[in-house]
Amino acid sequence: MNISQVFKTIGTLSHQTGTQVYVVGGFVRDQLLERDIKKDLDFVVLGSGLAFAKTFAAQFSEENGRLIEFSDFDTARYVFLETTQSIAENGEQEKQYRTLLEVEFAGARKEAYRSDSRKPTVVPATLEEDLSRRDFTVNAMAQQILPDGTLGDIVDPYNGTQDIKDRMLRTPLEPGETFSEDPLRMMRAARFSAQLIFEIEKKTYLAMKKYAPRLSIVSAERIQEELMKLFATAKPSIGLWALYKSELFDQFMPEVSNLAGVEEIQGYSHKDNLSHTFAVVDNIAEQSEKPLLRFAGLLHDIAKPDTKQFVKGRGWTFDMHEHVGKKMVHEIGKRLKMSTRDIR
Structure with a gap:
């Protein structure tokens, strides 16, 4: 057929x-x-x-x-x-x-x-x-x-x-009305921006930021499904940046937002772990079509903010971040209602 x-x-x-x-x-x-x-x-x-x-x-x-x-x-x-x-x-x-x-x-x-x-x-x-x-x-x-x-x-x-000609994402009605009816549409905006390489209209984007807390009424299973669709796109970082800038990540994975920022002490600074992480996801996407593997790339440095220390003579350290990260990955997986197999 x-x-x-x-x-x-x-x-x-x-x-x-x-x-x-x-x-x-x-x-x-x-x-x-x-x-x-x-x-x-x-x-x-x-x-x-x-x-x-x-x-x-x-x-x-x-x-x-x-x-x-x-x-x-x-x-x-x-x-x-x-x-x-x-x-x-x-x-x-x-x-x-x-x-x-x-x-x-x-x-x-x-x-x-x-x-x-x-x-x-x-x-x-x-x-x-x-x-x-x-x-x-x-x-x-x-x-x-x-x-x-x-x-x-x-x-x-x-x-x-x-x-479509303008390569623009815009809601049919006022974006606040569209997003209030089904808040998951805000995550779809991020996904479609990556999938279609479209820009999110300014008013639509501002509404995503305003109504981000509304995502709390959406089930973890639906959020996980939409996130995996984003990871299935050719360049996931486009959508990941949209989730970060609209503060949608704060609603279901605030650990990702915590990766942002650079500190400097005594002339020592560290890289911006958020930019690095999104680049890693894109690099994995070039090598593998598996969304779950790309998701793993998002979490590979997830514990660095919690383990960051400045040590004289060494500079910035992130000791034990791999071990702390394993526990955090497990907690995030449970929060998103992922299967035990996928979490492992």
Whole structure:
């Protein structure tokens, strides 16, 4: 199953059911940027996303894939799978599955978070209202799937096309409103700045700094996932600097911010450990695509601020920072709800 076949299936079902369906977000953005299309597609349904997803899933056998339902959000994800047979250690045959493509259907909706809650309330909305709740204008564009599976004109109520030309990250609504609804979007700004090599608009950046404490309502698991997506970019330091300057690091890993600064005593100074650390992460990124290894690079000198001393005759020392750092890495891993295996 390829993207063209998915579009044709959706176009046919859209025509048969009288339901308008739009591909949204990253697919539209990446086409304009002439980037490789990812293996996941997001669709907005003007109607019930869950009902349309069930109709879509009914076109395929169990061997083709699986439907995962999120009924509270009128959303469902269909995962196309490739099935292979292998021989287990006991000599018996077992099935193995590889994800080929994921498509997600959501009813056009608005979400809102209460100030004391991590769970949003969901209400139906128009297409434009749905696009307004996207994180950035470059992700707030849509194209209708026509009956023959081709794409209609780009629907772009928030000038995402121009922002792509300007290589600018900007929120569809006032940034404070966008970030209050889902504070994780502030971390996404850092990640997209590295992934797309885009600049964060000044007003958006200032809002990130203002609303940084709001990140406290976001679960550690979501923060960890977004951080690893940042480490998967070609040059993570772009996003890491954004997290530092916006004071977002202070909300979940203040140890990183503590690396910043240079002291001088009696003509002796030490290097800025923050700049050094971010450079190390980029160097690792050039050698390995593993996000976890890049994350390890971020933490390699994490204990230097706690072990820093000026010793006459020696200058600045960081004795035992490797041993102290092991304990700190364990504490940070637990805070981010990382697995025991990853922490080790």
